Ligand SMILES: CC(C)(COP(=O)(O)OP(=O)(O)OC[C@H]1O[C@@H](n2cnc3c(N)ncnc32)[C@H](O)[C@@H]1OP(=O)(O)O)[C@@H](O)C(=O)NCCC(=O)NCCSC(=O)CCCC(=O)O
C-alpha cells in the first residue's frame with residue numbers, strides 16, 4: 063500500500079482482460095507488427111475505459127500500465143497533452159465542444175509543437191497562423207523546410223486532431239506562440255485533409271509502438287474559434303486581447319507532463335529494472351565464494367550489492383519524489399485556477415529540475431541493472447532493453463535535460479539574487495535564506511536529518527558560488543548572455559545539487575511518516591544508503607570547502623558497506639513491494655516464480671529465426 067495507493071483495483075481489472083498480456087511476443091515482432099499490435103490494444107483499452115467508467119488520468123494510468131507494459135501508446139499524447147491543454151487553455155465553450163469527444167476517444171489528438179529545426183527553443187518555432195478577418199480563419203503555413211512539425215506522438219498515422227503551436231500574425235504583427243486546435247484527418251476516411259502533408263518520421267531508438275510524425279501546412283485554413291482562447295482572444299475583426307496573466311501559461315501542458323514524468327517514467331522504469339536485476343541476482347548462482355561449497359547467489363557478492371542496492375534506494379527515492387511532484391503540481395495548479403499565480407515560477411523550476419535529474423539518474427540506473435545481469439541482461443528476454451529505450455526518451459522529450467536544468471538554475475539564481483537584496487525565500491528554496499554552516503555534523507549515527515543537512519549545505523554553497531561566478535563574469539566585462547553561457551556547466555551542477563537535496567528531503571519525510579517501526583527501520587537504511595552514495599559519488603562537492611573532512615568520508619564509506627549487508631536479507635522483499643505483475647515487467651529474468659532457465663530455453667526455441675524459412679535455408683545450405 064506504500065506504493066499503489068488507489069491503483070490496485072484498476073490494475074486487477076486490467077489483468078483480467080485476456081487481450082493484455084496474451085498474444086505474440088513483442089520481441090519477435092517487426093516494428094509494423096508492434097505498432098499494429100499496440101493499436102489493437104489501444105482499441106480494447108478504449109472499450110475498457112467505457113465499460114469500467116475510467117475517466118480520471120490516474121485511474122487510466124494504472125490500467126495503461128498493464129495494457130501497454132513498458133511501452134508508450136499513442137494514447138500518451140492524447141490523454142497526457144491534448145486533453146489537458148484543451149482543459150487548461152480552452153474557453154468554457156471550447157472545453158464543452160472538444161473535451162467530451164476527446165475523453166470518449168471520438169477524436170484522437172496530439173500535441174504538435176516541435177519542428178525539424180527547433181525543439182528546445184520554442185520562441186524560434188516558425189509555423190505561422192495568420193488571421194484573415196474576411197474569412198474569419200487562421201491560415202496555418204509551414205514557410206520553410208525547418209518549420210515542418212516533427213516528432214509529435216501519434217501524428218504519423220493515428221491522430222485525427224492536434225493542438226498546433228504556431229506564431230500568431232494579425233495584420234502583419236507577430237503576437238508570439240499560441241495553441242490552435244486543428245483537425246488533421248477526415249473523420250470518415252481517416253485521410254489527411256487537403257493542404258496537409260503528413261506521415262511517420264521512421265524508426266527510432268525506442269517508442270516503436272508510437273507513430274511520431276511530421277506535418278507540413280500549405281496555407282491550411284481553420285476557423286477563428288479554433289485558437290484556444292482562455293488567456294488570449296482574437297475577435298472577429300482581428301482585435302487581439304489578452305488577460306494580464308503570465309504569458310508562460312501557454313507552456314502549461316509541458317509543466318504537467320514534466321511533473322508526471324518523474325513518477326511515471328523515471329520512478330516506474332527504475333523500479334522495474336531493479337525488480338528484474340535483484341530477483342535475477344537471487345536466482346543466478348555463479349563461481350565460488352568458498353572452496354567446495356555450493357555456488358553462491360550472485361546477490362551475495364558485495365560488488366553485486368554495491369551495484370544494485372544504491373539503485374534500489376534510488377528507485378524508492380525517485381518514486382516518492384514523483385508522488386510528491388504530482389501532489390505539488392495539482393496543488394499549485396489549483397492555486398493558479400483561483401488566480402494565485404505566485405508559485406508558478408517555482409513549479410516550473412522544480413518540475414524542470416526534477417524531470418531532468420530523475421530521468422537522467424533512472425536512465426543511468428536501468429543500464430547499470432542490465433549490466434549487473436551479465437549475458438542474460440543483454441538478451442531481449444530480460445526485458446531491460448525495452449525498459450531502457452523507452453525510459454531514456456524521457457531525458458530528451460518534454461525539454462532536453464540540460465536545458466531543463468538550466469531553467470531550474472535560472473530560478474535559483476533569481477531567488478538567490480532576491481535573498482541578497484533582503485527577500486525571504488519560501489517553499490522548496492526556503493533554505494537559501496538560512497545561514498550556511500561551515501562544518502558538517504555527520505557522525506557514525508548518520509541520522510537522516512544530518513544527511514539531509516549535508517545535501518542542503520552542498521546545494522546552498524553551489525548555488526551561492528554559481529551566482530557569485532555569474533556576477534564576476536559580468537563584472538569582468540562579459541554581457542549577461544555570455545556570462546550565463548560561460549557559467550552554464552556550473553549552473554547545471556548547482557541545479558542538480560538542489561534537486562538531489564530535494565529528493566533526499568522527500569525520502570526523509572516519507573521515512574518519518576511511517577508508523578510501523580519495522581518498515582521504518584528498513585526504509586531508513588535505504589534512505590541512508592541513498593544519501594551516503596550521493597555523498598561518496600560527489601565527494602568533491604562536500605570536501606571542497608572543508609565541510610566534510612577525511613575522517614567523515616571514511617565513516618561514510620564504512621557505513622555504506624555495512625548497509626549493504628544489512629539490506630541484503632530484505633532486498634527481494636523490497637522489490638516485491640513495488641508489486642509489479644509479470645505482465646508489467648515483461649521479463650523472463652524478473653519472473654515472480656523465479657523459473658528463469660526453463661523459460662529462457664522455451665523462449666529461445668520460439669524465436670522466429672528458428673522457424674523453417676526458405677531463403678535463409680537456401681543461403682546456408
Ligand atoms: C527552454 C524554454 C523553457 C525557454 O523558453 P523561453 O520562452 O525562451 O524562456 P526564457 O527566456 O528562458 O525564460 C523566460 C521566463 O519564462 C519562464 N518560463 C519558461 N518556461 C516556463 C513555463 N513552462 N512555465 C512558467 N514559466 C516558464 C522562465 O523561467 C523565465 O522566467 P524569468 O524571466 O526568469 O522570471 C522553452 O523554450 C521550453 O520549454 N523548451 C522545451 C520544449 C519542450 O519541452 N517541448 C516539449 C514538446 S512536447 C513533448 O516532448 C511530448 C513528449 C511526451 C510523450 O511522448 O510522452
Ligand SMILES: Cc1cc2nc3c(=O)[nH]c(=O)nc-3n(C[C@H](O)[C@H](O)[C@H](O)COP(=O)(O)OP(=O)(O)OC[C@H]3O[C@@H](n4cnc5c(N)ncnc54)[C@H](O)[C@@H]3O)c2cc1C
Pocket residue numbers: 139172173174175176179180181182183212213214215269274455458459460461462463464465468
Ligand atoms: C520520444 C520522443 C517523443 C516526442 N514527442 C513529442 C511530441 O509529442 N510533441 C512534440 O511537439 N515534440 C515531441 N518530441 C520532441 C522533443 O520535445 C524535443 O526533441 C525536445 O524538446 C528537445 O529538443 P531538440 O530535439 O530541439 O533538441 P536540441 O535543442 O537540438 O538539443 C541538442 C543539444 O543541444 C543542447 N542545447 C540546446 N539548447 C540549449 C541551450 N539553450 N543551452 C544549452 N544547451 C542547449 C541540448 O542540451 C542538447 O545537448 C519528442 C521527442 C522524443 C525523443
